[in-house]
Amino acid sequence: QLHLVESGGGLVQPGGSLRLSCVASGFTLDYYAIGWFRQAPGKEREGVSCIGGTESDIYYADSIKGRFFISRDNAKKTTYLQINSVKPEDTAVYFCAAKRWAHVSTIEAMCVSGLYRNNMECWGKGILVNVSS
Numbered sequence: 001q002l003h004l005v006e007s008g009g010g011l012v013q014p015g016g017s018l019r020l021s022c023v024a025s026g027f028t029l030d031y032y033a034i035g036w037f038r039q040a041p042g043k044e045r046e047g048v049s050c051i052g053g054t055e056s057d058i059y060y061a062d063s064i065k066g067r068f069f070i071s072r073d074n075a076k077k078t079t080y081l082q083i084n085s086v087k088p089e090d091t092a093v094y095f096c097a098a099k100r101w102a103h104v105s106t107i108e109a110m111c112v113s114g115l116y117r118n119n120m121e122c123w124g125k126g127i128l129v130n131v132s133s
């Protein structure tokens with residue numbers, strides 16, 4: 001059974017940094033694209049960054065480009081989201097999700113398309129990132 005668990009969230013001051021981790025179990029991470037999504041209070045879930053089968057298949061939302069960095073370690077079955085220079089508007093519950101890479105048309109589509117978002121093969125339960133002084 002596919003399973004994803006996020007960790008690394010918490011309270012962080014504006015301008016600070018943190019690294020989120022998404023650990024996979026029950027499947028071989030190599031064959032899956034992983035996306036990081038976030039949902040702020042009262043807002044829809046949005047794609048933040050997605051990574052495909054190789055490091056060249058990466059998408060970043062414009063709102064976080066240059067501050068967030070996604071990476072993956074297939075041997076550790078873990079995907080990371082490094083968040084730098086955090087802003088209050090980054091406050092949200094962050095989720096990771098998995099989609100079989102062979103079923104992804106483009107990495108951008110995986111992150112921005114509602115159709116993909118509604119058909120992920122696995123979602124984590126989410127973790128809160130709270131940016132506050």
